[in-house]
Amino acid sequence: MRLEARTAVSRIAPLISGLGAILFTLAVSGALVLWAKADVVSAYVAIYEGALGSRFAITETLTRATPLMLTGLAAAIAFRARLYNIGAEGQLYMGAIAAVAASVAMTNEAGELALPTSMAFALMILAGALAGAALLIVPTLLKTRFKVDEVVTTLLLNFIALLFVSMLLDGALKDPAAMGWPQSPTLPSELEFSKLIERARVHTGLFMAVALAIVLSFVIRYTRFGLAMRAVGANDRAAAFAGIGVNATLVKVALISGALAGLAGVGEVAGRTGYVTLDMSPGYGYSGIVIAMLAGLSPIGVIFAAIFVGGTIVGADAMSRSVNVPTYIADVIVATALIAVLVAGLLTKYRVRWK
Amino acid sequence: MNAALTLSNITKRFGDLVANDDVSLSLDKGEVLALLGENGAGKSTLMNILFGHYIPDSGSIHVFGEPLTPGDPRAAIARGVGMVHQHFTLADNLSVLDNVTLGTESLLSLRASRAQATATLQALSQRFGLQIDPYALVRTLSVGEKQRVEILKALYRGAKILILDEPTSVLTPQEVAQLFATLKQLVAEGLSIVFISHKLDEVLAISHRIAVLRSGKLVFEGNTSDATKAMLAQAMVGRDVEPIQRREASHASADVVLKLDAVCATSVESRVALRDASLEIYAGEIVAIAGVSGNGQTLLADVVCGVSQVTSGEVKFKGKPMALNVREAIAHGIARIPEDRQHVGSVADLSVWENAVLPRAGDVRFSRWGVLNARAARAHTNELVHAYDVRLASIEHPIRKLSGGNIQKLILGRELSEAPELIVAAQPTWGLDVGAVAFIHSQLRDAAARGAAVLLISEDLDEVFALADRIAVMSKGCLSEARAAEAWTMQSIGLAMAGESDARSERHAA
Numbered sequence A: 001m002r003l004e005a006r007t008a009v010s011r012i013a014p015l016i017s018g019l020g021a022i023l024f025t026l027a028v029s030g031a032l033v034l035w036a037k038a039d040v041v042s043a044y045v046a047i048y049e050g051a052l053g054s055r056f057a058i059t060e061t062l063t064r065a066t067p068l069m070l071t072g073l074a075a076a077i078a079f080r081a082r083l084y085n086i087g088a089e090g091q092l093y094m095g096a097i098a099a100v101a102a103s104v105a106m107t108n109e110a111g112e113l114a115l116p117t118s119m120a121f122a123l124m125i126l127a128g129a130l131a132g133a134a135l136l137i138v139p140t141l142l143k144t145r146f147k148v149d150e151v152v153t154t155l156l157l158n159f160i161a162l163l164f165v166s167m168l169l170d171g172a173l174k175d176p177a178a179m180g181w182p183q184s185p186t187l188p189s190e191l192e193f194s195k196l197i198e199r200a201r202v203h204t205g206l207f208m209a210v211a212l213a214i215v216l217s218f219v220i221r222y223t224r225f226g227l228a229m230r231a232v233g234a235n236d237r238a239a240a241f242a243g244i245g246v247n248a249t250l251v252k253v254a255l256i257s258g259a260l261a262g263l264a265g266v267g268e269v270a271g272r273t274g275y276v277t278l279d280m281s282p283g284y285g286y287s288g289i290v291i292a293m294l295a296g297l298s299p300i301g302v303i304f305a306a307i308f309v310g311g312t313i314v315g316a317d318a319m320s321r322s323v324n325v326p327t328y329i330a331d332v333i334v335a336t337a338l339i340a341v342l343v344a345g346l347l348t349k350y351r352v353r354w355k
Numbered sequence B: 001m002n003a004a005l006t007l008s009n010i011t012k013r014f015g016d017l018v019a020n021d022d023v024s025l026s027l028d029k030g031e032v033l034a035l036l037g038e039n040g041a042g043k044s045t046l047m048n049i050l051f052g053h054y055i056p057d058s059g060s061i062h063v064f065g066e067p068l069t070p071g072d073p074r075a076a077i078a079r080g081v082g083m084v085h086q087h088f089t090l091a092d093n094l095s096v097l098d099n100v101t102l103g104t105e106s107l108l109s110l111r112a113s114r115a116q117a118t119a120t121l122q123a124l125s126q127r128f129g130l131q132i133d134p135y136a137l138v139r140t141l142s143v144g145e146k147q148r149v150e151i152l153k154a155l156y157r158g159a160k161i162l163i164l165d166e167p168t169s170v171l172t173p174q175e176v177a178q179l180f181a182t183l184k185q186l187v188a189e190g191l192s193i194v195f196i197s198h199k200l201d202e203v204l205a206i207s208h209r210i211a212v213l214r215s216g217k218l219v220f221e222g223n224t225s226d227a228t229k230a231m232l233a234q235a236m237v238g239r240d241v242e243p244i245q246r247r248e249a250s251h252a253s254a255d256v257v258l259k260l261d262a263v264c265a266t267s268v269e270s271r272v273a274l275r276d277a278s279l280e281i282y283a284g285e286i287v288a289i290a291g292v293s294g295n296g297q298t299l300l301a302d303v304v305c306g307v308s309q310v311t312s313g314e315v316k317f318k319g320k321p322m323a324l325n326v327r328e329a330i331a332h333g334i335a336r337i338p339e340d341r342q343h344v345g346s347v348a349d350l351s352v353w354e355n356a357v358l359p360r361a362g363d364v365r366f367s368r369w370g371v372l373n374a375r376a377a378r379a380h381t382n383e384l385v386h387a388y389d390v391r392l393a394s395i396e397h398p399i400r401k402l403s404g405g406n407i408q409k410l411i412l413g414r415e416l417s418e419a420p421e422l423i424v425a426a427q428p429t430w431g432l433d434v435g436a437v438a439f440i441h442s443q444l445r446d447a448a449a450r451g452a453a454v455l456l457i458s459e460d461l462d463e464v465f466a467l468a469d470r471i472a473v474m475s476k477g478c479l480s481e482a483r484a485a486e487a488w489t490m491q492s493i494g495l496a497m498a499g500e501s502d503a504r505s506e507r508h509a510a
Helices: A013-035 A040-052 A055-080 A088-105 A117-146 A150-169 A205-222 A224-234 A236-241 A246-273 A284-294 A299-323 A328-349 B043-050 B073-078 B096-101 B114-128 B143-156 B173-188 B200-206 B229-237 B297-305 B326-331 B341-345 B352-360 B374-387 B404-416 B434-449 B461-467 B490-497 B502-509
Strands: A002-005 A350-353 B003-014 B017-028 B032-036 B058-063 B081-084 B161-165 B192-197 B209-214 B217-223 B256-265 B274-282 B286-290 B312-317 B334-337 B422-426 B453-458 B470-475
Touching (some): A013 A328, A040 A055, A040 A299, A055 A205, A055 A284, A055 A299, A088 A117, A088 A150, A088 A246, A117 A246, A205 A224, A224 A236, A224 A246, A224 B352, A236 A246, A284 A299, A328 A350, B003 B043, B003 B192, B017 B032, B017 B192, B032 B229, B043 B161, B043 B192, B096 B143, B114 B143, B173 B200, B200 B229, B256 B297, B256 B453, B274 B297, B274 B453, B286 B490, B297 B453, B334 B404, B341 B404, B352 B374, B374 B404, B404 B434, B422 B434, B434 B461, B453 B461
Parallel strands (some): B161 B192, B286 B453, B334 B422, B422 B453
Antiparallel strands (some): B003 B017, B256 B274
């Protein structure tokens, strides 16, 4: 078996391959639902209802999708420049804890903000973004200076970051009112993101994520930096020959990518939880990689991929309550979808020859 | 049956492109068949079909009278078809013996029978006069020796039909003579050879019969004794070709544009270090650096282009010391045409217009406040496409969709349209078809006539003699003195390229 390049790719090929990927994903996941002795149709209906079937379901999906968009963007921009940032999870936690630390630093003894609210709010966001960026700058400098593989360093830094946050939650940033739980103090309510809809959790962080996706899409396509970034990602030798500072570009990309992942943490703590715990993210940082790949590294695509993944997770939760299939089906659906999309993309460019 | 190999009515289409159109060829035992054609004429496709990399749409192949299973390289090897690729497929960090035996031994056998393999290899190298040390690391071999290893590799696998793809492109004239002696020995022993080339002199010297492909069709087949250079060239190109004209010596001014003073440099990519290279290039002249590839010429070009640093010595541009970095070179308006147009000169996945402005994207013409002026960039690209005759479907397509010749024309336009005072052209016509070569030569000549200093780095001696006012030779990192083109002969330049020059070629200095 081998692949032969297709000479002419028809216009509807991407559509067909996309449909094929969806059908394949539904079939594989459906088989597993059957195996769990549940009715496939009602399971899928339950997932759909749970994700998009009501106003509440939609707000829950969008709440989930918010951090996923930001980590998805973090991965997408880094991967475009071929900087393999696998460390969004750690950067997210660093962003979240930095936001809390900033709020603590800006609060006086009486528990009131020492600064005007808007300034404090901006500083909190900045602190989170910088913390995320700072965590990625170290592996990036190791890569540009000493050619240390960033996949390994960013991945391992996740554990270091998590342990560091854990240390803070049991020490300097432990909430004395939490009855011994490792949990940070709660943000003052002035610093929380506003809710978009009453009695729902979806918050203004969603607007921030969508706006950033649109800005990034413009930056990648229409700025000198975006051109440099794509050139470096596609071929760093040719980029260097054209006078592009490869290392400087990578450092800038790292700052943006880390900051985006840090903002995901800020959004979670200021928009949803109010305080940091160690189970704040169910792997949003890692899911960001899947989302970026599903989106073909396009920032606008990330918006939709994040909603798909967020919706699948929320929907699977609801489905497991109603038809009694474990929520792990959400992971299967997302993972199968990624593989199906990648294979479908390959098949639009190549045909398979059996011998 | 006397035919070693018969290709009957081979047709292969890629979409609308007919790469091979009803091609029939036969190769007799003990014969050298030359396969001629420009790039894109279908030579590679035909050989890839023979070797099982592609399945033909129709037609059949017979080896020694028996049909060959299409699309199975192992079947081709088993039948005694061996291929020596233009770009060697050797593992540098292994010995000659390991390279030769690689893949022939079962992975399950615990002990490689090295003694037997060594004996077989030595017997082969004795029989065919291919001297080689079986235990030498391939990394330490010269290009000619590596080619010998490739030939031995094919023979070790029992090749009776040997396909040589552009085998002389990397050799000095003396090494070519040696290769030809080997080939004669091989056919004397009953082997059959397909010799793929576009160099007419060589084809006429070595082959018994000649086949010419053009646009996928077999347009000429005949005995070498009946063929002439003019008629082969005509068959290849499809029209009359003027022989390369020697350029009239230009009147170089007294202004030194580029001066290298005892430059030493090393780099990771170049195994050969640059040693004490000194050179002056005046405005309006073309100075060629001849030499077999891998002798440090690329490093020399990289230094002037700002890609590689010097360890000692100095580079002066118009009398002033030049900081050696890419941005400085671009700021000085140095036109840089790199050796590898697909991987260094352009970014394959970026669009044509993005590539056309990439080195100068920061220019006020193409961007302001960091935002690209895509309209100006596209307009500029369209001008280049028009002025430099770049054939393409759309400037929005990624540049990898263009042919090598069109990529090179775009790079040439990108650099020459900035009215450069210095042009560094490394292998500017390597692998291009006759039309593109002529276009690029005339552009370089015109640039020199306008007063640009041209540093031409080329392995192609025809090109060197056709273009250069002065020629220097690079061998093992040492740059010879640049002498007037008339002061060199094929003989003296070949010796200089082999690095055993000075005593003998000194005569020509005067």
